Amino acid sequence: MDEQARIMQALGGVSLAGHSIQGGMALPPPHGHDGIDDGRKQDIGDILHQIMTITDQSLDEAQAKKHGLNCHRMKPALFSVLCEIKEKTGLSIRGAQEEDPPDPQLMRLDNMLLAEGVSGPEKGGGSAAAAAAAAASGGASDNSIEHSDYRAKLTQIRQIYHTELEKYEQACNEFTTHVMNLLREQSRTRPISPKEIERMVGIIHRKFSSIQMQLKQSTCEAVMILRSRFLDARRKRRNFSKQATEILNEYFYSHLSNPYPSEEAKEELAKKCSITVSQVGAASLSQMQWLVSNWFGNKRIRYKKNIGKFQEEANLYAAKTAVTAAHAVAAAVQNSQTNSPTTPNSGSSGSFNLPNSGDMFLSMQSLNGDSYQGAQVGANVQSQVDTLRHVISQTAGYSEALGGNTMYSPHGLNANGGWHDTTTPSAVISPTEGPGSVHSDTSN
DNA sequence: ATGGATGATTAGCG
């Protein structure tokens, strides 16, 4: 009979002392309360397993005895006595809270998880948070590139969250059905109303949901950390390395008349830069491209706004690439003058001095016009022209010869249709700064 | 501390 007694005791403990489940669960405290989620899960798993096995064994072993008991001639009498006793003591159960109002804390967590896209619909096209962030800038697609890493991490969190939640729910269900079965079984030997079973289930669910809340809470925390780490870091300015700036500047000044790198060019630049940069948070290539675009946007604006200030820099970078430019242009000019545009800079035609830069410049200008119609070679040549213009204006002072304001101002570029300037050329040139700085400064 | 340089963000345009 001790087997039976134990079951009775256990169940009695559970059913009579509503909240004592915790006590029941605390039976084997392997890790105590310190354990974080893992520890808890382990605990719960252990507990469930123990309960299952213990009661199963008990049931199996006691099955025969129980059967005998049920058939015992004194059973009805015993049952009625139990009913009577329960009637007297049962009131104590009634007092328990009936419907717990939705926990505001829990609701907050739920809302947040939903807002962050953790508990929302599966996988869809990006989390709600990312969508919201993207919506702020209008362009959803490009911004999402920026957040791809963030979203990857968020997805990870979401997956963990869902699997954990599923585990909890499964455990809860198993436990519930098990208890219900036990109670139903017991209801034949002692008085247990369906309502009591229902209450029991409610209690169990509440207990499990409180555990779930912890899961939700830590998930929220994780998301918050992720957010602060990513989105705030995103806001932080991180200067390019010197080399990266060099690369970008080189490109910029050698494509000055059309400093709009194509997608491929951007990718190329992004690659080069990220090699030299090895930036913290090693921006993905797409991210790097975004930065490159930023850089060019800023550069264009700032160059245009104050050309004088950039003149020195422009000359410097022009000189840097002057030699290759000269070669390439020479080849290109030859090629385009003779015939079809195939591999303009073969360079095999030999070195080309530029003493007669005047002619060259003119021919190139006409070339410019042609090229702008959209031939690829044209674009290529044009970039070299830009570079050469620097050299020319720097070394020969062609600006004066050509009317004063051809000097390396966006004026010419504008004629081109490239990027239009808002500042009138005269305004740029006329102040003492314009031509003067160009000549006087023999920078290195 | 401070001001300029510069990366990032955003509204608005075509």
Added chain:
DNA sequence: CGCTAATCATCCAT
């Protein structure tokens, strides 16, 4: 959609 222009925010040399 990509760009410009304005602006914010941060870095960095002084």
